[in-house]
Amino acid sequence: MAPRHYPTISQRRFGAELRRLRDAAGISAPTAAERLGADRTMISNIEAGRFGISEERLRRIASIYECDNPELINSLAAMTGGRKKGWWDEYRGKIPSDFLDVAELEHHAHSLRTLQTAHIPGLFQTEDHARALFDLFVPALPRLEVELRIAQRLARHIVIAGTPGVPYVGLIHEAALRMRTGGRRVAKEQLRRLLEESERPNVRLLVIPFTAEGFPMAGDTMMYVSAANPHLDTVEVDSPIGAVFFDSPTQLANFRRRLDLVEQVALNPSESRDLILEISGNL
Numbered sequence: 134m135a136p137r138h139y140p141t142i143s144q145r146r147f148g149a150e151l152r153r154l155r156d157a158a159g160i161s162a163p164t165a166a167e168r169l170g171a172d173r174t175m176i177s178n179i180e181a182g183r184f185g186i187s188e189e190r191l192r193r194i195a196s197i198y199e200c201d202n203p204e205l206i207n208s209l210a211a212m213t214g215g216r217k218k219g220w221w222d223e224y225r226g227k228i229p230s231d232f233l234d235v236a237e238l239e240h241h242a243h244s245l246r247t248l249q250t251a252h253i254p255g256l257f258q259t260e261d262h263a264r265a266l267f268d269l270f271v272p273a274l275p276r277l278e279v280e281l282r283i284a285q286r287l288a289r290h291i292v293i294a295g296t297p298g299v300p301y302v303g304l305i306h307e308a309a310l311r312m313r314t315g316g317r318r319v320a321k322e323q324l325r326r327l328l329e330e331s332e333r334p335n336v337r338l339l340v341i342p343f344t345a346e347g348f349p350m351a352g353d354t355m356m357y358v359s360a361a362n363p364h365l366d367t368v369e370v371d372s373p374i375g376a377v378f379f380d381s382p383t384q385l386a387n388f389r390r391r392l393d394l395v396e397q398v399a400l401n402p403s404e405s406r407d408l409i410l411e412i413s414g415n416l
Contacts, residue, residue: 140182142234142378143241146367147212149380150205151194152180158198168197188213208362224285228278231376232285238358238367239292244300246357246392248350250341251312253323254303255286256293257330262323263287265315298335304395305405306341310412317416324413331406339399340408348398349391357388 162176178184188210195206221236263286267279313320331338354371368379368388
């Protein structure tokens, strides 16, 4: 079996969950491989996402680990076998891999919650807004890469606009709405797009007003990706060096709690729309 040189986020997530099950069982990787009748390095390669496995082998491994969660085992089984390429794969090797990881997470999401304090959510950005953002990079990006990044970002919108659209809750700070990225015309058009998107039945946009007296993760940009099985949820947080991913049960619980607290200080959907309209009217 040829190893994968660049495992995708789903492949790495699959491996991380198997490692978590093995740790819970108190079994070393060499011991697990021995019981499976496989090469001693196979388990570590599977857990790193470098090797794929069949559903049959996955269920054998789960039996060795004495996993008593059939729902989780079935969810993991659905992730085995050959990987079907997604639309984002056409950008592989052309733009940063974490852009593709985010698109893959969104594609497989059961629901999404995001927090943006300085930017408009990528799923709702207009072409002009996205171009203005990428044009701010220092040092400047090559023009071809800018166009590829824009095309990939716009394509992500299918997650929301598809049938059925993924349920989405977007927490946006008022500062992001007032930032005139690209100038007045671009900013006004971007706010108009937000208002249109907020009317979708699967979308809730909640604005955190300047009057909010502080909230967790102020200054952060993050996305909570809920899977069909909660054990397979993933959190993505933006950083200066790219996306950082979290998936341990404790981390996931803390991020859910933080987002719940942020929602408590945000305006409701109707009030949020009114504020977006007010800001747009003043441009």
